[in-house]
Amino acid sequence: MIAALDQTDPVALAQALIGCPSITPATGAVFDCLEAMLLPLGFTVERFLDGDPANGGPVENLLAMRRRGDGPHFAFAGHLDVVPPGEGWASDAFAPEVRGELLYGRGAVDMKGSIGAFVAAVARSEAVSGTISLLITGDEEGDAVHGTRALMGHMADRGVRPDLCLVGEPTSVNRLGDMIKIGRRGSVNMWITVPGVQGHVAYPHLAKNPISPLVRIMAAIEAITLDEGTDWFQPSNIELTDVHVGNPATNVIPGKATARLSIRFNDLHRGADLAARVRAIVEAEGGTLEAKISGEAFLTPPGAFSALISAAIAAETGLTPELSTTGGTSDARFLCALCPVVEFGLVNATMHKLDEAVALADLERLTRIYERILSSVATAS
CATH class of the missing domain: 3.30.70.360 (Alpha-Beta Plaits)
Incomplete structure (x- = not known):
């Protein structure tokens, strides 16, 4: 099924990921699905499990890297685990369904939709130089003990350290692009x-x-x-x-x-x-x-990285995003120890709710924004 997908189509990629149930802590099929998307794009994929049932595991983590000549190392971080769907959905939460202009399914917004958009952006950006990596965990919605922190340890053992990191959490409030996060409490x-x-x-x-x-x-x-x-x-x-x-x-x-x-x-x-x-x-x-x-609280002070992301958003949406530190925590609280980190993703109105849904148009816009960010990072080096 994955081989038949159009790797440049964020809707198809999001549907494939949503179709793999992955209630936290996540392992297995959903990571198989993402790996199958990345291998044809030239990524080297490493996966490992951390923890056991006695202490909140096992949790699966994925590190994927693609090197294309000289240039900075740009990382995209996210999670494939989701919260339980709960009772009362209009359709099966793990059977993605397009109704009208929306794609429904658990994880559509938080955050399989943005992962699909980033993969599609990479597929459209074959000429971009530098190193691109994906740092993906199955333990963001849970205790966050065996997820990103374990992944960072795995990276340290291999001498992997990105120059910049974008976390694809759903940061937009009313319209795609109206807010990015430059820190968290x-x-x-x-x-x-x-x-x-x-x-x-x-x-x-x-x-x-x-x-x-x-x-x-x-x-x-x-x-x-x-x-x-x-x-x-x-x-x-x-x-x-x-x-x-x-x-x-x-x-x-x-x-x-x-x-x-x-x-x-x-x-x-x-x-x-x-x-x-x-x-x-x-x-x-x-x-x-x-x-x-x-x-701990962290802040990536406004600067070149947040300006680059804001410019990409403005070019596609006409909006100047608010730079914010509001809301709950995310795995950016760990990743900030590696490099400058900014969070940007889809509209968060339906995350964790019944009938979670993302606008099809937003998936395409987000993909184009991520394309611009990849290109700008490569040319700014």
Whole structure:
């Protein structure tokens, strides 16, 4: 089936990828499909598994490279795993279907559509010199432990380091090209536990209620103002996301109380510093804290790379994209350690939703934008 595809047609390529179910963590058929697209274009493809079922795996990762003479190394990064489709789709989420001017299917926007567009752009750019690589994981929508970070380790072992990286996440908001991401906020989640001593409410002197210190902890956390934002980032925010006692009885003082919070922070902070600040509050009340840093904040300052991408977008859409750091995290938080990273892709209105869909015209426009970016990177060297 892949051999019969037109490699320059982003719709056909997106359909082929969507047709391979790949709920995170992804392995197997969807990577077979992408590899079959890339081999005829002259790419060398390396695939490997990382992790096991006991720790969130196995996850498949793919590194594909094509060298054509001298020139910079341009990398395109993305993921083939998708979130579960859920119930209530108008058609099979993994049977891509064109209805009217839209292509429906899980991953159409996030982000098999942009991967198909990039492959089509490469197929149309045979004359472009330099090195082109694809850094594709099956673990972006999950824990992101065995995906891009493992792929970066694999690259380091081989001495592979791109000069520039474009992540094809769906960054557009209302129209294709209205926004690109030049950074992302960091993310840290924390779990608070306050121990107590269970007992009868009529005999409080024989028990120790953990709820009161937990309330004081939460009040202290709520009183924190981390910052007022920066030139490129909105203010950091702390959100309490869960409080739990689990006490079904009305006459029992509980033996433990817990809470959970999440902090999304800008580049004025580091995750470990924020965890230490909250831990001091928790431990002062006799509690304990567990923290998990999902990623640090990063910024690719506006410059030649973002200007090149903006020019390609403007040439095809007439729009001047907003340079933004809003939204959640992406694997760009890891890739920024390698080189300048910018994110740009499709309109994100239906990602993770029922009946996820992409406009056919947007797939073609995105392909042409990616073509311009490839050409501009090669000629700018």
